[in-house]
Amino acid sequence: MLGLTQMGCSSVTIYHYPGQEDRPHIPESTEQRLKQCVEELKDDINAGFYSVDVKVKVDEDGNTVDVETKGMPNPNVGTCMRIALQGMRLPQDVVERGMLRTSASANGETLPDRAQIGEVVTIVVVTVVFTEIVIEAVAITIGVTVTATVAAGVASSFAKRRKEKEPTCEDRYVACMDDASIADEPGNHWRSSLCNACRVTCKKEKKWPQSVPMGSGTESCIYKGY
Amino acid sequence: MSQPKPKRTMEPEELAFVQAHSALLIKSLKPTRNFAEAVEDFRKLEAEFVERAGDNEFDVQETRRRIAETILDLAHDKHPPFEVCREAWNDMVRLGFSGIDVECNMSWFYADCCAYDELPDDGLMVLEPLIAKLEGLLEETKGTGAEYPARFYENELEGLGNLREVLNAQKRGEFIPERETRREDEAAPPITPEEEQADALYDEFSKARLAIFKTYGKSRSRSFADVASDYRRIEAEFVAAAREGYAFEECVLDIRARTAEAILMAACSLRAPFPACRDAWAEFVRVGQDKSWMYPTMYVKACLANNEPEAGLAVVEPWIAEIKQKLEEPKKPLQPVGETRVTLKRQLKDLHEFRDALLAKVPQPG
Numbered sequence: 001m002l003g004l005t006q007m008g009c010s011s012v013t014i015y016h017y018p019g020q021e022d023r024p025h026i027p028e029s030t031e032q033r034l035k036q037c038v039e040e041l042k043d044d045i046n047a048g049f050y051s052v053d054v055k056v057k058v059d060e061d062g063n064t065v066d067v068e069t070k071g072m073p074n075p076n077v078g079t080c081m082r083i084a085l086q087g088m089r090l091p092q093d094v095v096e097r098g099m100l101r102t103s104a105s106a107n108g109e110t111l112p113d114r115a116q117i118g119e120v121v122t123i124v125v126v127t128v129v130f131t132e133i134v135i136e137a138v139a140i141t142i143g144v145t146v147t148a149t150v151a152a153g154v155a156s157s158f159a160k161r162r163k164e165k166e167p168t169c170e171d172r173y174v175a176c177m178d179d180a181s182i183a184d185e186p187g188n189h190w191r192s193s194l195c196n197a198c199r200v201t202c203k204k205e206k207k208w209p210q211s212v213p214m215g216s217g218t219e220s221c222i223y224k225g226y
Numbered sequence: 227m228s229q230p231k232p233k234r235t236m237e238p239e240e241l242a243f244v245q246a247h248s249a250l251l252i253k254s255l256k257p258t259r260n261f262a263e264a265v266e267d268f269r270k271l272e273a274e275f276v277e278r279a280g281d282n283e284f285d286v287q288e289t290r291r292r293i294a295e296t297i298l299d300l301a302h303d304k305h306p307p308f309e310v311c312r313e314a315w316n317d318m319v320r321l322g323f324s325g326i327d328v329e330c331n332m333s334w335f336y337a338d339c340c341a342y343d344e345l346p347d348d349g350l351m352v353l354e355p356l357i358a359k360l361e362g363l364l365e366e367t368k369g370t371g372a373e374y375p376a377r378f379y380e381n382e383l384e385g386l387g388n389l390r391e392v393l394n395a396q397k398r399g400e401f402i403p404e405r406e407t408r409r410e411d412e413a414a415p416p417i418t419p420e421e422e423q424a425d426a427l428y429d430e431f432s433k434a435r436l437a438i439f440k441t442y443g444k445s446r447s448r449s450f451a452d453v454a455s456d457y458r459r460i461e462a463e464f465v466a467a468a469r470e471g472y473a474f475e476e477c478v479l480d481i482r483a484r485t486a487e488a489i490l491m492a493a494c495s496l497r498a499p500f501p502a503c504r505d506a507w508a509e510f511v512r513v514g515q516d517k518s519w520m521y522p523t524m525y526v527k528a529c530l531a532n533n534e535p536e537a538g539l540a541v542v543e544p545w546i547a548e549i550k551q552k553l554e555e556p557k558k559p560l561q562p563v564g565e566t567r568v569t570l571k572r573q574l575k576d577l578h579e580f581r582d583a584l585l586a587k588v589p590q591p592g
Binding site for chain 1: 234235236240241243244247248251252255284285288289291292299302303324325327328331334335373374375378381385436439440443444465468472475478479482512513517518519520523563564565566569572573576
């Protein structure tokens, strides 16, 4: 393994594995964040070679929606790298190039007409394999291979089957009603509360609102606990 | 909405209803409580407070309306068969709406139920006349110069209009990836045992975290250092309990994110020394997941209160740029559920105020 495209000059170095010039690179900002993980946590990593396999799911805009990793040196490095990869956004040209390649796939097969098959909801699924990156510190070598699946339709159903994590509108509402600064504030109508008005708007906008319409203006949904 | 109302405080009987309603709502929203059980609880509450209202017709009517609104809200949340949602909507229509805001909210819930069951005609039947009504009301506000209720009408027109586009797309037989539907939910693969265990671990962590919040949420009587130490302790405890596998890895990320969010909240609300706020913010930026305006707002306010304008501007300036970019993006044919452009414009206005306040604190040269 020879160092090409070496980046950075600290005790930790990062480079692209040679011989994979036909593959795209993950964004440089993500590479730097992965490198930072090793820089920060290298003292806790046992000496040796690690082959880390990362599978990310991205939406059609290139945003990462899920990350799976295998072969991490230890859980803390795994957590750090997963955070770095969760924030990754693939360049649109990489996503589009992948889509194009799939639609012109072998045997001239085209996508089925959805009208005839009714229940099938997946539109396009493509896989992009990136150039392996190698991160080296003293006596530690970590090879990271990232494979991205671009899936329209699949990403949302994948996320959906798991329970919605906090902070949901309900969680905010519970905290709102538990906060002395706002819990007893009336809503816009008799026998209604401001916290509930904020919760209803939260359900519609998928975010706890800054304010809700009230009387001749708006009332703030901010409570001191937040 | 059209009648300005002075700020009021709740009367004891009204407060008693709101508190009982809230306790029941929190119980009912738990996944372990099904729709039928929740409705039974709310019907009992309705009977109790209608009786307490006696001959006061207004009280009786408004109590019945609040209960009907809650039942439709729960039908939207818990996805019972569509007919149940339709019945809840019909009940709401029979009782009448207390205001245009309630009419908009309840119509949105019902039309969203229709979209979930892919019954676009039923949803459009409710949305079309409401949108026409709102357009008329907005027209009436022109020339008055008053910001409200015009902003309210614009906001609702945008939100309800987006939902109408979804229903129209369903009518054309289009598939909308980001929309939840009953068909997709029923076809989704079952949760694996590992995912279930990871969810259970997360639930326990959430309870522990909420218990810590309750130790200072109302009283604000604890020190930030103590609260942060408690949060760190449970974070370490639950991260250590996570096993291997992607579901647990995801759970650990969530635990770390919630802890960072909780510590930032504690730092800001307990008036921690600014270096502690800044560290909490840095950790939030690194591992936090919450994308709402709340946490950045809290931090910017802490910067203002601590006379640290540069730190605040470092957050506000890119935030302004981000919102401006969102506002410049052309409207998509099918807009994802989220903040409306009216909301974004209001946020931009607030952010400009923050920026001005921060700039006023920047020391002038010389």
